[in-house]
Amino acid sequence: MKRIIFAIAFTAFSSMGLFAQKVKSLPQPDMNMKVSITEAMQKRRSYRDYQTKPVTDQQISNLLWAACGINNPERGLLTIPTATNAQDIKAYLCTAKGVSLYDPKANTLTEVTDKDIRPILCERQSAMAVAPAFILLVSDLSKFRGNAEHYGAMDAGYASQNICLMCAALGLKTVPRAMMNYDEVKKALSLPENIALELNHPIGY
Numbered sequence: 001m002k003r004i005i006f007a008i009a010f011t012a013f014s015s016m017g018l019f020a021q022k023v024k025s026l027p028q029p030d031m032n033m034k035v036s037i038t039e040a041m042q043k044r045r046s047y048r049d050y051q052t053k054p055v056t057d058q059q060i061s062n063l064l065w066a067a068c069g070i071n072n073p074e075r076g077l078l079t080i081p082t083a084t085n086a087q088d089i090k091a092y093l094c095t096a097k098g099v100s101l102y103d104p105k106a107n108t109l110t111e112v113t114d115k116d117i118r119p120i121l122c123e124r125q126s127a128m129a130v131a132p133a134f135i136l137l138v139s140d141l142s143k144f145r146g147n148a149e150h151y152g153a154m155d156a157g158y159a160s161q162n163i164c165l166m167c168a169a170l171g172l173k174t175v176p177r178a179m180m181n182y183d184e185v186k187k188a189l190s191l192p193e194n195i196a197l198e199l200n201h202p203i204g205y
């Protein structure tokens with residue numbers, strides 16, 4: 001009987017939106033970094049061995065802003081160029097606690113699952129799964145009229161390079177990775193067909 005009452009209450013509260021998604025505010029990205037663009041380019045490298053040492057919310061905020069944040073709120077323009085200004089790139093933060101979607105306007109992270117998907121992101125490169133965070137880049141292909149897969153992949157490349165350079169500037173390590181278990185990641189995040197998995201970046205020391 002208790003179970004039935006719980007089930008009815010759960011369904012009712014869910015439909016009323018009372019079980020809200022977990023939303024976390026990020027600190028504002030640091031706009032006063034002193035590292036020059038040439039220094040960041042000089043330091044950029046792909047790394048494949050990571051410590052478990054955590055990264056900070058400030059570092060994550062800078063990285064997500066670099067990936068697909070807003071640098072012109074008046075015109076709603078981004079840190080990355082996107083084909084036809086489709087703004088198709090979305091970034092997920094993946095940690096041991098689960099996966100959250102970055103909202104560039106609100107500068108927040110919204111939880112989409114409490115599953116740790118780092119092992120399925122790493123796939124055969126399993127040693128990397130200890131990295132404290134991954135940024136997963138996807139493209140919303142529905143934002144394009146034609147050439148969607150081509151444009152989505154190119155747009156993800158800009159986001160990926162910004163992540164590489166921001167990591168170098170922050171003294172963090174990363175590597176752009178196309179390898180991941182595509183089917184399992186799509187399933188874990190309940191992604192529809194028109195969302196293409198593009199690249200993932202381990203972030204750490």
Ligand SMILES: Cc1cc2nc3c(=O)[nH]c(=O)nc-3n(C[C@H](O)[C@H](O)[C@H](O)COP(=O)(O)O)c2cc1C
Nearest residue numbers: 044045046047048125157175176177178179180199
């Ligand atoms: C589109 C793309 C996909 C990549 N996928 C992987 C990957 O799945 N795993 C990996 O270890 N490195 C991956 N890399 C990193 C390359 O292997 C690396 O950039 C290359 O070896 C040159 O090294 P560097 O980045 O240190 O200059 C990828 C790079 C790009 C641009």
